Amino acid sequence: MIRLIVSAILQSVLNFFVRWYGTGSQFFWSRVFEWFASLDRTFGVAINARLIMHPLYGDYSPVGRVIGPVFRLGRIALGAATYALLFVFAGAAWLAWLAIPALLLITMLVPARL
Amino acid sequence: MNQTDSLVLNSSYFRMPYVQRLACRALLAGVFGFAAAVSIVFVQGPSAQLRAAGLFLILVLADTGFHAVRGNRAITSETLRMFGSRRAIRVNDFFLLRSFRFLDASLTDAELAQSAHTCLFMFKRMLREDEIRRGMMRLGIAPGEFSSDLDKKIQAARGTCSIDAVKGLRCEDQRVAEIEALARAGFGEAVELGERSISPSALFAACMAVEQKNLSDLFSKYHLNEADFRNAVVFGRLSKGLGRKMRAKRGSAAGMVQAGSRVNRAWTSRPTSYLDTLSDDLTDKAHRNEIGFLVGHEEEYRAMLNILSRPNRNNVILVGDEDIGKSAIVEHLAHEIARDNVPSKLFDKRLVALDTTRLSAGAASGSEILKRFKQVTEEIIAAGNIVLYIPDIHTIEQLNNKGEISVFEALEALAAASQIPLIGDTTPRLYRQIIELNQKFVSLFETVKMRELDQDETVRLLVYESYALENEWRIIISYPAIRKTVELAYQFLRQKPLPRASLDLLQETLAEAHSRGDSVLTPEAVVSVVARKTNIPIAVAHGTEAKQLLDLETKIHERFIDQDEAVKAVAAALRQYRAGLARQKGPIATFLFVGPTGVGKTELSKALAELYFGSEAAMIRFDMSEYQDQKAVAQFIGSPDGAAGGAFVEAVKQKPFSLILLDEFEKANSQLIDIFLPIFDEGKITDTLSREIDFKNTIIICTSNANSQYIKEQIEQGKAVADFSGDLKRALVDYFKPELLNRFDGIIAFRQLGKDEIGKIVALNIRSLAKQVMDAHGIVLQVSDEALVRIAELGYDPVFGARPLRGVISTKIKDPLARRILDGSVRRNDTVRVADEKGDITLAKA
Numbered sequence: 001m002i003r004l005i006v007s008a009i010l011q012s013v014l015n016f017f018v019r020w021y022g023t024g025s026q027f028f029w030s031r032v033f034e035w036f037a038s039l040d041r042t043f044g045v046a047i048n049a050r051l052i053m054h055p056l057y058g059d060y061s062p063v064g065r066v067i068g069p070v071f072r073l074g075r076i077a078l079g080a081a082t083y084a085l086l087f088v089f090a091g092a093a094w095l096a097w098l099a100i101p102a103l104l105l106i107t108m109l110v111p112a113r114l
Numbered sequence: 115m116n117q118t119d120s121l122v123l124n125s126s127y128f129r130m131p132y133v134q135r136l137a138c139r140a141l142l143a144g145v146f147g148f149a150a151a152v153s154i155v156f157v158q159g160p161s162a163q164l165r166a167a168g169l170f171l172i173l174v175l176a177d178t179g180f181h182a183v184r185g186n187r188a189i190t191s192e193t194l195r196m197f198g199s200r201r202a203i204r205v206n207d208f209f210l211l212r213s214f215r216f217l218d219a220s221l222t223d224a225e226l227a228q229s230a231h232t233c234l235f236m237f238k239r240m241l242r243e244d245e246i247r248r249g250m251m252r253l254g255i256a257p258g259e260f261s262s263d264l265d266k267k268i269q270a271a272r273g274t275c276s277i278d279a280v281k282g283l284r285c286e287d288q289r290v291a292e293i294e295a296l297a298r299a300g301f302g303e304a305v306e307l308g309e310r311s312i313s314p315s316a317l318f319a320a321c322m323a324v325e326q327k328n329l330s331d332l333f334s335k336y337h338l339n340e341a342d343f344r345n346a347v348v349f350g351r352l353s354k355g356l357g358r359k360m361r362a363k364r365g366s367a368a369g370m371v372q373a374g375s376r377v378n379r380a381w382t383s384r385p386t387s388y389l390d391t392l393s394d395d396l397t398d399k400a401h402r403n404e405i406g407f408l409v410g411h412e413e414e415y416r417a418m419l420n421i422l423s424r425p426n427r428n429n430v431i432l433v434g435d436e437d438i439g440k441s442a443i444v445e446h447l448a449h450e451i452a453r454d455n456v457p458s459k460l461f462d463k464r465l466v467a468l469d470t471t472r473l474s475a476g477a478a479s480g481s482e483i484l485k486r487f488k489q490v491t492e493e494i495i496a497a498g499n500i501v502l503y504i505p506d507i508h509t510i511e512q513l514n515n516k517g518e519i520s521v522f523e524a525l526e527a528l529a530a531a532s533q534i535p536l537i538g539d540t541t542p543r544l545y546r547q548i549i550e551l552n553q554k555f556v557s558l559f560e561t562v563k564m565r566e567l568d569q570d571e572t573v574r575l576l577v578y579e580s581y582a583l584e585n586e587w588r589i590i591i592s593y594p595a596i597r598k599t600v601e602l603a604y605q606f607l608r609q610k611p612l613p614r615a616s617l618d619l620l621q622e623t624l625a626e627a628h629s630r631g632d633s634v635l636t637p638e639a640v641v642s643v644v645a646r647k648t649n650i651p652i653a654v655a656h657g658t659e660a661k662q663l664l665d666l667e668t669k670i671h672e673r674f675i676d677q678d679e680a681v682k683a684v685a686a687a688l689r690q691y692r693a694g695l696a697r698q699k700g701p702i703a704t705f706l707f708v709g710p711t712g713v714g715k716t717e718l719s720k721a722l723a724e725l726y727f728g729s730e731a732a733m734i735r736f737d738m739s740e741y742q743d744q745k746a747v748a749q750f751i752g753s754p755d756g757a758a759g760g761a762f763v764e765a766v767k768q769k770p771f772s773l774i775l776l777d778e779f780e781k782a783n784s785q786l787i788d789i790f791l792p793i794f795d796e797g798k799i800t801d802t803l804s805r806e807i808d809f810k811n812t813i814i815i816c817t818s819n820a821n822s823q824y825i826k827e828q829i830e831q832g833k834a835v836a837d838f839s840g841d842l843k844r845a846l847v848d849y850f851k852p853e854l855l856n857r858f859d860g861i862i863a864f865r866q867l868g869k870d871e872i873g874k875i876v877a878l879n880i881r882s883l884a885k886q887v888m889d890a891h892g893i894v895l896q897v898s899d900e901a902l903v904r905i906a907e908l909g910y911d912p913v914f915g916a917r918p919l920r921g922v923i924s925t926k927i928k929d930p931l932a933r934r935i936l937d938g939s940v941r942r943n944d945t946v947r948v949a950d951e952k953g954d955i956t957l958a959k960a
Contacts, residue, residue: 001138004126008142012178015186019177041454044379047462056381058498072381101173107166 020101028097032090036083045079048072120200123297128217128290132225135218150175183211185311189304197305205301210311213300216240217293217317229271230278230288233296233325236317237264243314245347251634252346254592255336263332292324299323306344315347346593349577378462383499389490392472396448396465396503406449408442409578409613410571414562415443421560422447422501422535423457429529429536431507433545434564435805437614440539443564444503447537451501460501460535467503470510480520487521491528500534507538508548522555529558542803546756566611572600575613576620587624591635598637599623602644602652606770608808619643649728650771650811651692663689666726673882674721675874677714679836680707680862684722687813687859700797704814704857706779708846709864710822712915719775719815727773734765734812735775738782747786756803763801771811779816780849787854790814794857816858820849829865839863867916869906875916876906879923891935892942896960897927900950926955934959 040046055061055068127135149171156168186207187193196203209217216239223235238261240246247257275285283291297312299320304312307319322333322340333339399405408415414432421430432440448465450456456463468490477483494500504510504525511522529536538559540549550556567575573596580591603616610618623643627635638653645652651659662669666685667678674681687703690696696703707715723733741750752760766774779787792799797810824845828838842863843855855861867875880902884895905926909919927948934940934957945960 001130001134001141004138005142005145009145013174015181016174016177019181020173041452042379044381044462047380051380051382054380054382057384058382058496068381075381101170104166104170104173108163108170111163 017101021098024097025094028094032087036086039083039086040079043079043082045076045083048076048079052076119298120197121203121205121298121301123294124204124206125290125294128221128293129286131286132222135222146175146178185210188310189301190310194305197301203301205297205312208301208304208312209297210313213312213314213317216314217296221289221293224289225286227268227272228275228285229268229273230275230285230292231271231325231328232289232292233321234264234268234271234329236296236321237325238268240314240318240321243318245313245315245350246318248350248590249315249318249343249346251590252350252593253336253338253342254594254634254636255338260332260336263335267329267332295324296320303340303344307348315343319343319347342593349580349593349596352577378464378499380462380499382462383464383497384493386466386493386497386500389466389468389493389497389500392486392490393466393468396445396467397451397463400445400448400452400465405445406452407578408439408446408449409575410567411439411443411564414564415446417562418443418447418537419456419460421562422537423459425459426532427558427560428459428532429559430538430562431545431549431559432537432539432562432564433542434539435541435566435611438564438566438611439613440564441505444537444539447501463499463501464497465501465503467505470504470506484521484524487524491524494528495533501537502534503537505539508540508544511548511552522552526552526555526558529555542805543756546803567613569600569604569612572604572613572616573597576600576616579617579620583620583624587628589624589627589632589635591620591624592637594637595623595635595640596620598640602640605808605810606644606648606650606652608767608770608806622647648770659692662726663692669725670718670721673724673878674714674718675878676867676871677718677864680705680718680864683860683862684718684813684815688722688726699810700794701809701812701814703859704794705816706846706850706855706858706861707815707817707864708820708822708842708861709825710866710915711819712911712917713864713867714916715815715817715864716775716777719773719817722813723773727771732769733773733775734762734769735777736762737777738780738786739778741782741786743783744785747783750786751789752802754802756801760801763799763807766807766809766812770808772813774809774812774814776814776816778818780818780820787850791854791857794854818846818849821845825863826866828863867910869910872906872910872916872919873902875919876902876909876923879919880905880927883923883927887931887946893935893940894945895931895948896945897948898950901948901955904950904953904955927957930957 049072052069052072054072055064056071057064059068127138130138153168153171153175156164156171159165159168189208193203193208216236217232220232220236220239223239224230224232227235229235241250241257241261241264250257250260277284278288281291296317300312300317303316303319303323307313307316309316319340322329322338322343396405418430418432422428432443434440444465444467447456447460451460451463451465454461473486473490474483477486494502510525511520525536528534536559545561576596576599577593580596584591599620600612600616603619604612607615607619609615619640623640624635626643627639632639641652644650663685666688667681670681670685683705684703687696687705691702707718709715719733719735720730723730727733736750740746748754748758748760750760750762752758752763766772776782789799793809793814798806798808801807821842825842828842839861843861846855846861880895880897884897887893887895905919905922908926909916909922911918931940931946934946940946940959947958947960949956949958
């Protein structure tokens with residue numbers, strides 16, 4: 001019985017690290033990428049990149065052919081910058097996630113300098 | 115080797131006796147409780163180290179607690195791969211806490227009861243689980259009743275601990291072995307259920323599999339097995355999950371929201387303000403999750419998608435009956451476009467449904483409608499990202515402008531340009547009558563024929579719908595009731611296709627069940643509704659009907675004389691049908707009655723129609739001598755273009771349960787006779803509009819005078835009909851194809867009527883007349899025996915059989931009686947005596 005209880009306690013601690021770092025990270029990034037995909041259904045960065053040389057609103061006049069890529073490039077740049085920023089935030093959140101138990105352990109185990 | 119053999123349960127906990135397990139649980143709870151208390155204290159501690167330790171402990175405890183309840187590990191695709199390749203998996207990690215507790219508590223119950231059957235006690239405990247109760251109710255099993263039967267089994271199992279004779283295991287080891295088997299089977303059931311952890315429902319199904327041998331009598335009483343239970347649980351979950359979404363969609367779609375004109379993400383389109391006033395943006399609705407749910411029709415959807423993705427001739431017309439799902443697949447396309455789940459040609463498009471009513475509303479003339487349509491077309495072409503859907507596209511043809519170019523022609527021009535993909539839909543009849551007449555239009559559109567959903571797909575759809583319906587009616591819909599609804603709608607309610615027919619039937623049955631105050635919808639309720647609607651006796655006969663069927667020959671002979679072989683044959687066919695033993699394909703029975711004229715071939719059919727089908731009016735009768743030429747064939751089965759329905763086909767559609775009498779069958783056009791080959795074989799034919807007409811609930815009797823002389827000669831030689839039936843069949847080949855003759859269930863020769871039989875027929879007719887006179891006028895009609903004999907002499911003809919009898923009775927009795935009633939010489943309560951006076955039939959008031 002004692003062996004069972006000790007095993008259960010040790011298993012809890014081990015599982016905690018496996019779940020926090022392994023399963024948790026997997027879950028986090030799959031949700032982040034799903035979120036980016038749904039964002040792009042609204043902002044259309046990928047589709048604008050694909051159609052970068054197409055004029056806006058079907059305006060195939062010479063002016064339209066020049067303005068189109070310019071506006072698209074701007075939209076792509078803005079979108080990409082937004083995505084990059086969001087990715088940085090996501091990355092930071094993930095790093096914070098990873099750091100929490102480590103920091104706690106370090107604080108616990110390393111005595112504070114006097 | 116069983117797939118679950120590679121699964122391992124660490125059963126050291128279950129090997130402990132009850133007291134030890136209790137102590138173990140208490141100690142564990144104490145340890146974790148203590149750790150929780152310590153962590154709270156640490157978190158408020160003075161030093162950062164203590165606080166960090168406290169926080170760390172809280173994180174570990176929260177994680178442990180969370181996963182203790184939800185299972186340490188989830189069944190993932192990796193786990194399934196390991197399971198599939200039979201690698202060892204420790205199942206302890208996949209239990210929900212609730213499931214684990216059930217195992218533990220049941221083990222305790224079995225221990226205290228000194229029984230080796232842990233499963234029995236687990237069944238009992240689990241019947242309190244909501245999902246399990248609902249699963250049982252969905253199978254039409256009352257949990258209370260099942261629980262009572264289970265109590266008897268449990269009582270019998272108490273104190274039965276003994277050493278296993280085969281394996282030599284002690285009781286405790288037997289219980290542990292059963293737990294191990296349950297855990298392994300539970301994992302397998304969880305995989306079948308698509309779960310991430312082993313739920314109580316999975317364990318319940320596992321119990322059924324493990325206890326199959328011991329509880330087989332209980333399971334067979336309730337028709338219970340783990341596969342059915344699994345289905346009921348899955349459907350309960352599906353209906354809750356998707357049904358909730360569908361209910362929400364219905365609610366949000368109730369108020370119409372006019373979408374603003376939208377430019378697409380790629381900035382390649384232009385606004386379409388005028389088009390937006392005359393149409394509905396389906397992609398917009400799909401973005402809001404109001405539409406797009408589709409069950410079945412995968413092939414039709416893929417075909418439509420392929421056509422729309424082509425560079426040219428990318429127009430499609432969906433052809434199918436009303437409510438078959440045409441608009442459902444178009445809405446599903448809108449849903450897929452909204453999710454970028456389409457080929458690149460359709461990427462970022464708007465699927466817009468043009469409303470032809472709004473297009474023509476308030477227009478003073480056809481040219482104004484044309485002007486509007488042209489404006490719409492220009493906007494669509496300029497926008498560049500529209501997929502145009504025109505529901506009921508045949509209505510465009512009716513927006514005609516005499517003498518000028520019509521909207522239809524303008525649509526043709528748009529379709530020919532292939533600039534925008536076009537989708538139209540219509541019904542088969544209107545396609546034949548309107549669309550097909552315009553060859554150019556037909557050549558511009560690719561046709562996709564919509565098939566009806568099959569029964570399994572319809573069951574799935576009804577399961578999704580059942581959540582909303584259960585909430586609406588507050589009645590649990592059992593899974594057998596859903597299956598019965600689909601089965602009976604498909605079999606008997608063919609005026610509408612699936613799923614519409616089954617949805618309507620389900621609603622109607624729920625309304626009736628609600629009025630009765632039922633809490634669970636059973637298959638019997640569905641059967642009762644369908645039997646009432648169609649007048650077809652669906653349930654196996656019992657009570658009065660069963661008695662009538664058992665004595666049918668006697669009942670028939672009360673109004674029909676002689677011809678015992680024929681009477682026996684039709685009575686036997688009906689008994690088999692009503693006992694549920696009729697052949698699966700084909701009509702109830704098919705007979706060919708051959709014999710001379712006036713011997714009762716038609717009369718037997720009338721007697722059967724009146725006796726069993728309610729009245730002679732329930733009989734569908736055709737004189738096939740009227741259908742000899744080619745034109746008559748179209749009148750019988752319907753015109754090739756589908757414009758006019760056939761008399762025969764329409765009659766059977768109206769009365770699917772009936773007796774069909776085809777007189778003078780040999781005289782019909784040979785093309786017509788060939789139509790009966792599939793009817794006799796499969797019990798169905800397809801009409802000119804590709805609809806199936808079902809004959810499985812009909813008795814078909816064909817009569818013929820062919821080879822009457824041969825029959826007469828055989829009978830006069832004293833031969834029984836059975837003796838010459840083979841030769842008769844060979845002789846009939848001169849009139850009918852052998853393959854048709856082979857398909858009859860019985861070819862029955864009717865013999866000539868003798869004087870005795872004629873006398874009985876006269877007596878029967880006079881009895882019927884006397885009853886009629888009494889009911890209508892209160893007059894008693896008495897006919898002497900001599901008069902009866904005389905009438906029989908006058909009414910019999912060797913050539914025409916008993917046919918002249920009716921005329922004789924009419925001339926000799928009915929007409930004189932009618933005169934006396936009209937001139938007042940005979941009144942109510944009078945008695946009229948009919949006598950034979952020197953060969954003349956006389957009537958006198960008594």
